[in-house]
Amino acid sequence: MREEPQILQRADFGALFTALQSRGFTVVGPTVVDQAIVYEELDSVEDLPIGWTDEQDAGRYRLRRRDDEALFGYVVGPQSWKQFFHPPHVKLFGASRDREGALRFESSNEETPRFAFLGARSCELHGMAIQDRVFLGSGYVDSEYAGRRENSFTIAVNCGQAGGTCFCTSMNTGPKVDAGIPHDLALTEILDEERHYFVVTVGSEAGRELLSELPTVPAAGPETRAADELVAKTAREMGRTMNPKGVKELLYQNLEHPRWEELADRCLTCANCTMVCPTCFCTTVEDVTDLTGENAERWRRWDSCFTIDFSYLHGGSVRQSAKSRYRQWLTHKFATWQDQFGSSGCVGCGRCITWCPVGIDVTEEIAAIREEP
Amino acid sequence: MMPEVHQNPLTNRESEAPMLPEAWRVVANDWENHDTFTLQLERDSGGPFAFLPGQFNMLYGFGRGESAISISGADEESGTLYHTIRRVGTVTRALSELNPGDTVGLRGPFGSAWPVERLFGRDLVFIAGGIGLAPLRPAIRYALAHRERYGNIVILIGARSPEDVVFPAEIDQWSGTEGVETRVSVDRATPDWKRNVGVVTNLIAKADFDPSNSAAMICGPEIMMRYAILELNKRGMDDAGIFLTMERNMKCAVGFCGHCQLGPEFICRDGPVFRYDHFKHWFSQREL
Structure with a gap:
């Protein structure tokens, strides 16, 4: 999908909202809520976190004012887009029982929403591609996920800065949105002394169609160079690094490493890391009945391997200790995931580090195991 | 050369709704001993039900939930399926209380099979x-x-x-x-x-x-x-x-819920039947 990059002026950015909304999309993107940048439905460009940035470190997240009016001048917040494809709570089916005791099952027939995602970062696109392999590419197809994915339109943003816990360059998932990773349009935001504009590239046929409606002009050499240089600068500024080489074998051979015990002394098994992770996909089910007792529903909701119940088998849970539950999460993310789905489960977004209440840093833990295998 | 286990031949089907049960009618529910019973089930819609020895179904007790239950036999002529179940929890208790004529939900068959x-x-x-x-x-x-x-x-x-x-x-x-x-x-x-x-x-x-x-x-x-x-x-x-x-906690049986993982294996999808030489590394690890 090669095409000349285009320039969209900041002053014309509203046209993007209009074009998406006129196509029936609900625009979802970053906005400031309760001192964090979260993903919510947006009405207009004014809802974006204009002039805000974030500071992140292990167990720490703060918003700060920027000295400019950038629309995308921050990295990633506590939420990933997975909540829109793989909702935290989904009805699987309804069941009713008639007088003879016969059951009838009905699938949930809610209309699939049409979301346009504005501002997805490269690591997040890789996160979506990883969940695609879980829900679409390994045998059975999750129809809820498939429908939502199919209906979506994605406008990616190349990162103009790296966060304190970012390590996408280590995981080979960013910061530049590569042509090979599914998206419809990609933006690079440029602010210089006089101008504020976006270099727009096309990632799909749908993206090309939408772009043709926007008031753009072809980008000139200096403008595309400015965009390339900005992303290259971001790549040099990663707050964290990790050596992913041989990490699968490393973890497979270190299931009894003393570091796991030491980690368990710090880990609260609160499950924050699994909730903020853009690829964690585990769920549990809930059964409910109404007051008549003749109608029941089965719901699916997000679950976490950090809970005791997660591994419950008649008689008790398989993973009783915090050590075993942390080991399960980390080993799954970085090692067994590769055998299951052909890639790492980590995209280097750094959320699990930032949102860990005790500041556990996966890059540090893997380095520690690597140091004394 | 030793053969591999059978992978579920149905795993790659593109089921429209793999989480939606189908109604099966209880033909008989007999106690095998003090805590174990066998449910004989007949498909409401009729129609053949192919499975391989060692595969399992997800049985749904109305309003209570689902349990992974291996198929303990089948009567080819009548199409009756047998599930032999130990009463150990809420769902299996609900299943134990079913009478002939009642309906259960059934999804399956899932998993690998004895070769x-x-x-x-x-x-x-x-x-x-x-x-x-x-x-x-x-x-x-x-x-x-x-x-x-x-x-x-x-x-x-x-x-x-x-x-x-x-x-x-x-x-x-x-x-x-x-x-x-x-x-x-x-x-x-x-x-x-x-x-x-x-x-x-x-x-x-x-x-x-x-x-x-x-x-x-x-x-x-x-x-x-x-x-x-x-x-x-x-x-x-x-x-x-x-x-x-192998047996592990299962919520979905199709590799989506993550509960049944043991090392790189999803017990529901890659198992439950394994050839031991392939599984050895994971088998004896405590709390894995």
Whole structure:
């Protein structure tokens, strides 16, 4: 999908909202809520976190004012887009029982929403591609996920800065949105002394169609160079690094490493890391009945391997200790995931580090195991 | 060369709604012993239901939830499916209370299968602990129905006490079949018990099979399977000739919920039947 990059002026950015909304999309993107940048439905460009940035470190997240009016001048917040494809709570089916005791099952027939995602970062696109392999590419197809994915339109943003816990360059998932990773349009935001504009590239046929409606002009050499240089600068500024080489074998051979015990002394098994992770996909089910007792529903909701119940088998849970539950999460993310789905489960977004209440840093833990295998 | 386990041939179907159960009617619900019962089910819509020995279904008790239950047999003529279930929790209790004419939800079949029809010409050793005989029974029945295509057939069954033995009448029938060595052992005997006493794995040393040309299929508690493998190894049986079936918490059976992971394996999708040499690294790890 090669095409000349285009320039969209900041002053014309509203046209993007209009074009998406006129196509029936609900625009979802970053906005400031309760001192964090979260993903919510947006009405207009004014809802974006204009002039805000974030500071992140292990167990720490703060918003700060920027000295400019950038629309995308921050990295990633506590939420990933997975909540829109793989909702935290989904009805699987309804069941009713008639007088003879016969059951009838009905699938949930809610209309699939049409979301346009504005501002997805490269690591997040890789996160979506990883969940695609879980829900679409390994045998059975999750129809809820498939429908939502199919209906979506994605406008990616190349990162103009790296966060304190970012390590996408280590995981080979960013910061530049590569042509090979599914998206419809990609933006690079440029602010210089006089101008504020976006270099727009096309990632799909749908993206090309939408772009043709926007008031753009072809980008000139200096403008595309400015965009390339900005992303290259971001790549040099990663707050964290990790050596992913041989990490699968490393973890497979270190299931009894003393570091796991030491980690368990710090880990609260609160499950924050699994909730903020853009690829964690585990769920549990809930059964409910109404007051008549003749109608029941089965719901699916997000679950976490950090809970005791997660591994419950008649008689008790398989993973009783915090050590075993942390080991399960980390080993799954970085090692067994590769055998299951052909890639790492980590995209280097750094959320699990930032949102860990005790500041556990996966890059540090893997380095520690690597140091004394 | 030892064959691999059967992967579920239906795994790659693009089911529209793999989480939506289908209605099956209870034909009979009979107690096998004090805590184990067998549900006979008939598909409401009629129609064939293909499965392989060792595969399981998800059975839904109205408003209570689902349980992963192995298929313990089928009546090909009537299409009736058998599920033999131990009452251990909320869902299995609800299933135990069903009467003929009631409906359950059923999804399946799921998982890998015992490669029985890839083992022609070999001696077969079946080792079951307690309710572990249920997922082995379709494989045993298959082997007995094709008796002439195998060498010796050894069936070793363990239970806590005589009253915990499931399918006693059928076991008697197997015992009477020529060229089939059937032994039952209980941990705690009663005065009228005439068979073996002790752990089932004690029976392996003396069983009549040729370790260099045989395959073992094991289902039971993990500790029992561990000792069974040790005994089989002692007899000279290779890890590649040993097949076992695993159990873990399952919510979806299609690889979406993540609960049943054990190392890189999704027990629901890659298992529950594994060839031991492929699974060895993960099998004996504590709390994995």
